[in-house]
Amino acid sequence: MVSIKDIAKRCGVSTATVSKALNGQPDIGEETRERILHLADELGYMANATARALKTNRSYNVGVLFVDPMHGGLAHEFFSTVLDGIRSEAEKHGYDITFINRNVGSRQTSYLQHCRYRGVDGVVIASADFNDPMVTELVQSDLPVVTIDHIFNNRISVMSDNMQGMEELVRYAASKGHRKIAIIHGELTGVTQNRLTGFHRACEEFGITVPEEWIREGVFHDPASCQRITKELLAMPERPTCIFFPDDYSWIGGYNAIRDAGLKVPQDISAVGYDGIPLSRIMSPVLTTWRQDTEKLGTIAADRLIEQIEHPRTVILDREIVTGSLQSGGTVGEIQTR
Amino acid sequence: MVSIKDIAKRCGVSTATVSKALNGQPDIGEETRERILHLADELGYMANATARALKTNRSYNVGVLFVDPMHGGLAHEFFSTVLDGIRSEAEKHGYDITFINRNVGSRQTSYLQHCRYRGVDGVVIASADFNDPMVTELVQSDLPVVTIDHIFNNRISVMSDNMQGMEELVRYAASKGHRKIAIIHGELTGVTQNRLTGFHRACEEFGITVPEEWIREGVFHDPASCQRITKELLAMPERPTCIFFPDDYSWIGGYNAIRDAGLKVPQDISAVGYDGIPLSRIMSPVLTTWRQDTEKLGTIAADRLIEQIEHPRTVILDREIVTGSLQSGGTVGEIQTR
DNA sequence: CTCCTCTGCGTAATCGTTTAAGTGATACAT
């Protein structure tokens, strides 16, 4: 490959001059710079990121940590969308992305070690077990870090507004006359906590009391568990008129249970999802759900991280909240007074 | 960070000795090696990938090229699954992944330039416009390359067995008595060509003739276009008993059209998808489809690439074909003789 | 005793860049 040396030789200048010309340093004559730039272009010169990184200690590489042993890697729509946001934003700023895992070469190490090994300039922690000591080690390191959907002290985080999302959904259901609402929520993570808080707050607002047996723990992204729980809910002597599901995808399981019970949506029972994945608009009836701006979660995270990398001073502790939008569909029907 | 120098100093040996000890070179005394390894461990030493790459010209990084302007990046389930396969296989071998795009720093370049800039050891080209001159430039470069679902001369490629998949699907439909089969296919890429070949071949096998107006070009992964075309097919005077869709996801559009026409699946009309995404099993009726082993596509591609990187000599031109499996569901019903 | 072969380690160059410090030339002010 053509290096700075080749250009230097052919231009009759030193490598330092070439480097400076290429980097727009001021102490290079206009004519010399032109010559160098032209030749570089002609030879198809491309800087060597490796050498540059070694010298400057800046790799223009951001790590992305994502661990989701339960629901199978990148194929998880939530994460792949977030990742796409991170990726496109990083790309804009000239950064590349490296997935952080626990292997380097044939050895097992920690996430932090992997980051150091690759010399990433910062990390986005997108979905992980935030109690994992290896994750906290990373969070407490001196690397710039942005977390998504989880708050750490002294760390920037980008959150989806789960509380508001839930509140809006409850309000919508209430506006359609529903007072008997059940909820199947996901595993008890921070996200779930926020959603439940929003749920209860809005219920209170409308004077809705939710019996305990209508608050059920399911599994995110898992239609099977939702199908089972929905079936149980429908079998209760007192039946809810509206069921909230952990997310749009798991709703498919709920739908199956409802249909199997010989009931119709939304005539006999109403449904509410969460996420706003494309599927929810395509299926019919169109699902009422909260559309998280998942990609924006990624772009903002990347943007904040890069800002932190490039201007370590100016960053004040930042807690960006990404709001989504209500996407109302035919799954929540007007309650019939009979 | 602790470097090889620190270890050398504290062990009273040269950096060369440390390097050799760490890399398992034979010309180091057993006792010295022990001391070095211990200390390295104690100090939490981690090699610097950047420095190593600069010296050895091996980055242990593979590029992944994926361009899909139509259907929105990583969120495309097919690709995110392939990517996950690539990622996990690469990880096993101690490689990291870099997305190849056309930016380096603030400048626009070619894919090949980006690869050179990052010094990737090889590239997997997973989904791209294979006619794009920038893609062919990359394919014709001296970098190890593996392509997915597309064949280039002198390049290793990993293919999903689209022909066989289609044949099996037609056979299955035929076995259920269908003779009036329509097909909505995707854009005319190599993949589509193969599927159509398989389709026609199997039709011939069963003496099925397909009128031209039943062979329609739709768009992959696009329920809307399928909904439109399905509607048109249903409105024809002579109606097919079975419709093949470009993929499982677009089938949702087809389903909507069928339902809107007041027809039932599979009683009135049968449906066949392609891909075998989780959705197809969850929805009901369960969709008959060809389950591509998409993740395997990724793992094999990564495996072949790494083999090519590490043993340039031993690789003979390789054309791996990944076979999927028939996933038969209730969407293809027995034809009723009336 | 000499010669040779191993063994175990050190020396130093090198990968491609960046950058602090130095240098020589010219110009200008004093």
Add this chain to the structure above:
DNA sequence: ATGTATCACTTAAACGATTACGCAGAGGAG
């Protein structure tokens, strides 16, 4: 004439590792 500032470069070290080569000492063979 002398000092000083500016400009446009060069020199050389450094980033952290790898590796060809050299070399001293031990041990064995002759």
